[in-house]
Amino acid sequence: MSMLSLLVGASLAQTPAEPTVASATAPPATAPPATAASGEFLIRGLPPGPPPPPETVEQTAREIGLQLRCLQCQNESIADSNSNMAKDSIALVRRLVAAGYSEDQIKDHFVESYGEGILLLPSPTGLNLVVYVGPAIGAGLALGLVLSTVVQWRKEEDDVPLPSDVGLAPKDRYEQRLLAELED
């Protein structure tokens, strides 16, 4: 949603600080992972794991990108957005994945740089539990209401066959009722 992000971005005083990674000096995705010997890791102070097979990088990066919000946009992930900022962010994710960082490490890095609002799936801690427990409580309540209503209905029911049903086989009885219902 890039033009949207631009529209919104214009009114938002929310331009985030540069990430801790200096993208200009970062190696391209195909380069070998940065090592302690070269002076600095892609994420400062955090050594990456073994790099994944190159052909999986794009897919993994997209999956992570779908969980990270483009800050210029409203509720749009950096994987989907066309905005410049999202393009830079997803490129960074690609480099980090290629370097061997895990999904959690990358997400943590983004949270550190931009705050927890970057996560489209809020972490289930503290007040955030509201959005996880809430639907469960809602569903439980709804189910309880259904059960009590059905019990109520069954109590009211007095199992007398319809006058028109008497003497008919169950199947015919059903068909009879079906035809009758159509007359309503």
Added chain:
Amino acid sequence: MISMLGRGLVLAALFFAATGCFAGFWAGSRRNQRAWEWARNSAYGFSASMILANLAMVYALLVRDFSVSYVAEVGSTTTPLWLTIVSLWASLNGSILFWGGILGVYTALTVYSLGDRYREYTPWALHVLMGISIFFAFLVASIANPFAPIANPPLEGPGPNPLLQNHWLMAVHPPMLYLGYVGMSVPFSLICAALLAGRLEAGWMVPVRRWMLVPWMFLSIGIVLGGWWSYAVLGWGGAWAWDPVENASFHPWLTGTAFIHSAMVLQRKGKLRDWTLVLGMSTFLLTLLGTFMTRSGVFNSVHSFTQSDIGPVFLAFIAIVFVYSIVLLALRSHVLDEEARLTDARLGHRGSSLASVLSRDTAILLQNAAFGAFTFMVLLGTVYPLLAEALQDRRISVGEPYFDRFALPLGLMLVFLMGIGPSLPWGRSAPETAMKRLVPSLAVGTLFAVVALVTGYNKPMTVLALFLVGFALWGNLFEFIEPVTQRMRARKEGPGVAAIKVWGKARRRFGGHIAHYGVLCAVFGLAMSKGYRHEQELNLNTGEVAQFLDYEITFAGARDDSETHRISSVARFEVAGLGAFEPKVNTYTSGGRMAGQPIFTPAVHSTPTYDLYFSILQISQDKTNVIVRLIYEPYQVWVWFAAPIIALGTLIALLPPRSSRASSVKPAPVGEGSRS
């Protein structure tokens, strides 16, 4: 000149709304004939003034009268004709006026269609409807006044928002949504009328349900068209992003859908009465909430480009309607008990006692519970970021991964229930009968799942979704066809005659089935396109060839196209066997502060089985290099098919029942009548 005329019309509308509200109350509480006529005429007066005020604004836009504040805000001498008319809803003040106009149309149609029947209720209904109208007329007359005169009119305006200019769907999607939103005032008023009158007969549920169906249909169309617009313009190849404002339109749709179904139980059994009333009233409240979300800018969302100080006033109105609804329900719903006349006399012998677990009643009950939980979940996820910010000053996002997680099981459960409900009879059914109905559905579902597996669509969620689509499809199809074959056997009629007789007689039921097919189309399309979407970014120089899935793609070059209102950068791609694709990035010369922002027009090749989607991410200055996003989505168009099918089903359900027309022409033959 037009300023004065428009302002006069709006003030007249405000006056008529006020008198109508008062006269409706008078006529309702005193059973006063003159007050009733007064209320009715005021309602027509409100409609006429509001519609004329809208026409005055359209005229001002067409003649580009920049002395009218709204025209100066969104008009421009360079905008094409269709866009000039569409500018009516380009910005806040115009869209509130448009809202008022649609409220006028609905008011007139409601008053006309109810006529002199239901005299116990109609004065109260007008009382409430005109009460709502007072608020909107007041908005248009005060803080959202689009007719403010401008002393030194400019010679040129900024033109409407580029987003509006970029796609013809913006001429259709907003009015559909407005027709859906605004129309929910009518069932709300009719429900309040029942509570105020202290009675609720089965007869009154007929207009209540029909007037829910009308805006529900428009809301359904509006939502699908909004998804289509998102797909056709935003460049990410998706229809639904769980944006707060998308959710805002989804809430009333969820409760409205639940209402349409629980109202059947109410009409037929006299059960679920209070719950149904709550659903109907919540639907209206949620449309107000949705408008507030869209128009107040509270979510800083993509749709909130029209921000103003209207938010607090709207919030106050929502609070008033909320409290009013609760008080009305608390004080009056027990009165309905005493006057419970809901059970239709004709159904009495069957309607009273036949609820059992294996019944359509129970299926609808479960469906209502699922819709209730669904609404609660979406609402919670949508407003939680505001809550977190207010309580703990934290900026939290709740997005697609969250909503998908909860919506998927709830949605699949609803599809399952959609297959069960129509297959089971009202009342009760013996377990073996129920199984006999469900086994063929299960078989068809399994067939769908097997076909999916064999053709390579083997992700568990897709297979499950397809199983449920097949299951529900057969349940509905069987109920569609079975009565015809029954009648053919019972009456020895040919298939054509039997079909016309049966389908014509129970339009409501078969219209409902058709609407179900529409929903199933969307579910199928979503399951396939979301599950098997392929996406790739390509960075190409002119003449370069690249591979995407089985497609060989050549970047043939880029150019600039100039039109009167925009400049487009066009990249041309040639795909072996499919021809040329020309996605664009448009820059609009008009549109106020939004002018100059890049807006995309992806190039899409749509077929019934797949879409191939090209969206430009970047074109270099010298037009020799392009970064393009390619998306392959199977069966995407099936999602759009939902809109016309749902609309068709609703329209069929809305046709007046033939029996009432037939009986007014000639009495039914005795032989026909004795059969039931």
